[in-house]
Amino acid sequence: MxxxxxxxxxxxxxxxxxxxxxxxxxxxxxxxxxxxxxxxxxxxxxxxxxxxxxxxxxxxxxxxxxxxxxxxxxxxxxxxxxxxxxxxxxxxxxWLDGGEALNYYHWRTGRYPLALGMTLGRALGWLHRESRALRPSLGPQAFVEGRFGNPRPFVYLTLDNYARLSQAGLRFFEMIHSDDNALYELYRLLQYPTELTLLHGDVKLPNLLRLRGRKNQIAFVDWEMARWGDPARDVGALFAQYIRAWLAPQTQREKLDQAGVCQFLRVVLNSYRRQRGSAYPLERDFRYRAIRWAGVSLLYYVFGAIHNTEYLDERHSSLTQQAIGMLNDPYRWAWILLEAA
The missing domain is CATH 3.30.200.20 (Phosphorylase Kinase; domain 1)
Structure with missing residues (x-):
């Protein structure tokens, strides 16, 4: 080789x-x-x-x-x-010259400018609106359904995967499986009809780049998990990146207060809605689906962390409970994050 x-x-x-x-x-x-x-x-x-x-x-x-x-x-x-x-x-x-991943940008500056939130919303809205034109020519199987980022592993835990779990992994899955309503909501996300839009599929800050001299644009990289699906999935994954900076920041430099994260996410969603436009309006339950998908993304974050460390600490245990809360009551979380003054 x-x-x-x-x-x-x-x-x-x-x-x-x-x-x-x-x-x-x-x-x-x-x-x-x-x-x-x-x-x-x-x-x-x-x-x-x-x-x-x-x-x-x-x-x-x-x-x-x-x-x-x-x-x-x-x-x-x-x-x-x-x-x-x-x-x-x-x-x-x-190579994208002058690029800086958003996770490093936030860590380096400690800033979360609203203009950046507007650009992120516009970029995702553009992708979801314009990519629908590709569907008729490519067909439904042109982009594969990714194995990562969907709730299936949390709903259907096979015996083989169960046998490989550490003690921390077992406690993590016990937290999810002991909540029947959360399991039901995960199952409902699996059953949601696939819309005619292309998802990036791995929307996280290391895959989003600011480019020097291009303030109104953002680069998306790592497209290997692109697939057709619910556009709220990408939006929820982006929400989760900033919700985590509020609920469980890794460092003080990344920390966002509640007012900051709420203002940032509102700008993202409003910009996203405007970019999709009247020809592709958001459904009435879109924000609630996005909140539930944010919960799924947070569960994946915790699972990845404990898979590497084999330790479920207080920070990750609390984040798991918050993610389960987003699955169970997205209306409350939507009010907190997107509607409350």
């Missing part, structure tokens, strides 16, 4: 910049920088689990969206696809 990878990069005139392509892989994906013959920076992504599927899927998603994102005043920025090599599970993308 290593020889094939080196040969492929050489055939494209690419030279590794920051590390060897066979360096230890800390996660299911590996990324490294290369330069082409003209010195242009490129990002190479390599998947070690389902590379041929995941990288081809991500590359084709970006290519299909690029034709729409080239329109004037589009708030969404996409990386340019340089090449796809399915046999090696490789995707080569253009």
């Amino acid at each position: 290593h020889e094939n990878l080196i040969a492929y990069l050489a055939s494209c005139g690419l030279e590794s910049e920051n590390q060897s392509p066979d360096a230890p892989v800390p996660s299911r994906n590996q990324t490294f920088l290369v330069r082409d013959g003209k010195g242009k920076r490129l990002l190479v992504k390599r998947s070690h689990i389902d590379g041929p599927i995941a990288m081809t899927h991500e590359g084709q998603t970006i290519i299909q969206l690029a034709s729409l994102a080239s329109e004037p005043n589009c708030p969404l920025i996409l990386p340019e696809v340089h090449s796809i090599e399915p046999r090696l599970g490789l995707l080569v993308l253009g």
Whole structure:
């Protein structure tokens, strides 16, 4: 595999910049920088689990969206696809100069400007509105249903997965499964009719980039989990990123007070609604679905944390209870976050 990878990069005139392509892989994906013959920076992504599927899927998603994102005043920025090599599970993308992931931006500055919330809402609203035009030509199976980010694992815990859980994992699932209403709401999210809109599928702050000199645009990266589905799912995932900064910040620099998170999320939702426009209005229950999807995202965050540490501390236990509360009573949480003065 290593020889094939080196040969492929050489055939494209690419030279590794920051590390060897066979360096230890800390996660299911590996990324490294290369330069082409003209010195242009490129990002190479390599998947070690389902590379041929995941990288081809991500590359084709970006290519299909690029034709729409080239329109004037589009708030969404996409990386340019340089090449796809399915046999090696490789995707080569253009480097986004001057980019800064939002998680680092918030940590570095401690700021949550409302103009950023407006841009985020516009970008998601644009994606969900414009991508519907792709559905007739691509068909319902053009984008696969992702295995991550949906509530199925919390509802259907197989014996095999149960046997692999740590003591912390067992306590985590016990908190969910002891609440019949929360389980029912998770099941209802699974049954919700799929709308004709494309989701990013992995809306979290490390995948959202501010670009220097482009204040009214935001870059979305890591499209490998894009799929058709309920648009409230993407919005809820974004909400969860900022709700966590209020309920359970990792550092004081990331902390948001209640007034700050409420104001920010209202701006996001109002901007999102305006971008979708009268031709694609929000359903009456949209905000409540978004709150429930935010709860699902928080559960995934906690599960990922305890999977790595095998320890369910007070912070993550409290966040689990809050997530269950969002599933059980999204009306109360919508009032707190989006409606209360």
